[in-house]
Amino acid sequence: MEKQKLESMLIDYIDNRLNTVDKRVVEQELVNNAESYKLYEELKEVMHLMDRSARIEPSAKLRAGFDDLLKEEMTSARQTKTVFFQPALYRVAAAVALLILGGGIGFWISHQREERQLAERERLEALEKQMQITQQMMAMLQNGQSASQRIQGVNVAVSMGKADDEIVNALVKTMNEDPNSNVRLAALDALSKFSDDAAVRKALVTSLQKQKDPVVQISLIQLLVKMKEKSVVNDLRKIVDDEKTMQAVKDEAYSGILRLS
Amino acid sequence: MTDELIMEAVKRGELQQATLLFERYHKRIFNFLARMTMDRALAEDLTQNVFLRIIKYRTSYREGNKFQSWIYQVARNVFSDHYQANKNKFSDFVDVEKISDHMADLEEHEAQDEKEKLLHQSMARLSEEQRELLVLTRFQQMKYEEVAAIMDTTVANIKVKVHRAILKLREYYFEMEKI
Amino acid sequence: MKNKKIITGIVLLLIAGCVQAQEFKVAKNSGRLELYVGKVTVEGYDGNEIIFSSKDGGKDRDERAEGLRSVNSLGLSDNTGLGINVTDKGNVVEVRQLKKTNAPNIRVQVPKGVIVSFTHESQYGGEAVFKNLTNEIEVSAQYNSIELDNVTGPLTVKTIYGHVEATFSSTIKDPISIVSVYGYVDVTLPQATKADLKLSTSYGEIFVAPEFDIKIEATGGMVHYSDKVVGKINGGGINIDLACNYGKVYLRKK
Secondary structure (H helix, E strand, C coil): CCHHHHHHHHHHHHCCCCCHHHHHHHHHHHHHCHHHHHHHHHHHHHHHHHHHCCCCCCCHHHHHHHHHHHHHHHHHHHCCCCCCCCHHHHHHHHHHHHHHHCCHHHHHHHHHHHHHHHHHHHHHHHHHHHHHHHHHHHHHHCCCCCHHHHHHHHHHHHHCCCCCHHHHHHHHHHHHHCCCHHHHHHHHHHHHCCCCCHHHHHHHHHHHHHCCCHHHHHHHHHHHHHCCCHHHHHHHHHHHHCCCCCHHHHHHHHHHHHHHC | CCHHHHHHHHHHCCHHHHHHHHHHHHHHHHHHHHHHHCCHHHHHHHHHHHHHHHHHCHHHCCCCCCHHHHHHHHHHHHHHHHHHHHHHHCCHHHHHHHHHHHHHHHHHCCCCCHHHHHHHHHHHHCCHHHHHHHHHHHHCCCCHHHHHHHHCCCHHHHHHHHHHHHHHHHHHHHHHHHC | CHHHHHHHHHHHHHHHHHHHHCCEEEECCCCEEEEECCCEEEEECCCCEEEEEECCCCCCCCHHHCCCCCECCCCCECCCCCCEEEEECCCEEEEEECCCCCCCCEEEEECCCCEEEEEECCCCCCCEEEEEECCCEEEEECCCCEEEEEECCCEEEEECCCCEEEEECCCCCCCEEEEECCCCEEEEECCCCCEEEEEEECCCCEEECCCCCCEECCCCCCCCCCEEEEEEECCCCEEEEEEECCCCEEEEEC
16 A cells, blocks of 8 residues: 555544444554554554643633633623723733742743733734724725825725735725726726736736726726736727727737737 | 533633533643743643633634634644744843753653653644644544644645654654654 | 997997806815816805806807707706706716707816815817816816816816817815826926825826926835836925826926
8 A cells, every 4th residue: 555545544543533445454554564563563553642731721821811801802892992901000010920929030931021022012013003904995996076085095005015805806996996086096006016916917807808898998908918918818808899999909909819828 | 511611601601600611620731831831831821821711802713613622723823823922032042041941841740751752852843833823632632623723724634744743753853863 | 320339339248247147156165076077167266156157259059949858868957057957866966968968168167165076978079178276176087188278276187089288276285196198297296395295197298398397206116117206396295196107297396
């Protein structure tokens, strides 16, 4: 039997996941092959060790810490979004706790913990800020009253540098559905910066059939040609053949076909 | 009451309900992080951070999603954030010192079994991803389906990776046993 | 001599009275004003009403139509006496012209907080002029040329065949986005404007006043298409995006 397959089957055998036929096969192998039997024994030992490994019990500090943080969160939720830690006070409290708890080593460890907590707080704040910016961006992109606000939303998205799925999806939606051409164009321009991304590339390709505004069509065709996206040649033909297409778009599509094929 | 219903209540602003989730999950999350970091004190801090994030970002919990998957995802993020942040702060030398120190710390609290000690030393040599897979599937006895949901991948993929991790662990374990 | 003066005075009064009579007002100092007309002059002013008036002074009045009401195929009626229909929809005030091919020459005065939107697709129209506006302006046109004089933005302007001329006042508000397919885009900025510029044309040329020292940005990882200048003037700031396909882009200093 192939080594890799045997190893995998042995693990499933120990976990009792095999059907009767496969079980027979493995048992036969174990009887006939001493080396396989050794492997089986060894695997069984580590697997059972892991399965039987004792749970580690957290100290009482964990629960106390949780109770404190919950209390703090509940008051800060009531106070409608103030700063959630009071750093100075918090640090004093931590220092006092240190003095009570710690000897020499205790001091060192606690100091490290305090630093960790500080770092975590900074991270949380950064995370929160990022979430706020994302939310703000989403709100701007959905502002039905003002096209400028929506463009600003696109600009915020670009300024965030890297695009996660949420941002890319929002930009794609804007590119395809926003009622204002300038906004759609801005979203297209923003997405062009992430055109290396496979999902973005796909979104740009499928958008070609959806765009009806010549301004956006022309820019999109230029971008797809620059990206050497050969799969759009058929869509470009359709655009050229469509009577309703504006001349400038036809010209662009035609030059695109020539350059891609 | 299901975890999901409780989390939805928390999301609506009934923060007190988070206590129930803490009761149900803090030991598992702590164990997960303790096995990942090999450092009890750090694991306690990080566990606390997991619950802090759960409460702070309660509104980002999507209704209908499995709570268990979500909290483990948060725990993984907290762990990797910590790892990222500390990568720059300490030199490799200090890091190695720390790990062996804290491993001793971890082992003290467990049965003084030679074999168990060997197991942890072998675990420490695995890649982070492999260690994580074994912690979840063996130590925490999660189903492949559950792990796949947490890591957002397929069951088949998880199974292959877990098998590879077990084989690697066996290799390290018996290598060290010989010494 | 004296008589002549008096007569002139009376005529002037009459014209003024006539114009007066042809004003139509909507009390509104926020929301959107949506203009679906072929030709218009929009001006900003300090007030709380949107005021519509005719620039022709009503000289093409049809006496035969006296006492009648003009209606069109959309079922709209002239509720202003200016050849346009004005509908107040709460947050939005919609303005449509009655005649399909012959746009009335309308002047609109708008208070500061109203967003001004101009949309026109048909080839029967004229220039759309926007003057002394601190309001946000949105223009979506096919054939119209657009003139913007002493405006601040925010601004989104698109026209296909028309050209765009814009002169900005000293304070400019983000974002400025102007696009034309066949026409030129000619923009005049105060020299001290701090801006992130994006100037592009597919088949035209770009001209910039020598006083603007554009710090061209490194465009790492960006897909470059057509002729495009991306850079900052005076250290960067507001986003200004000017684009043409066949026309030229001009950037002048005030």
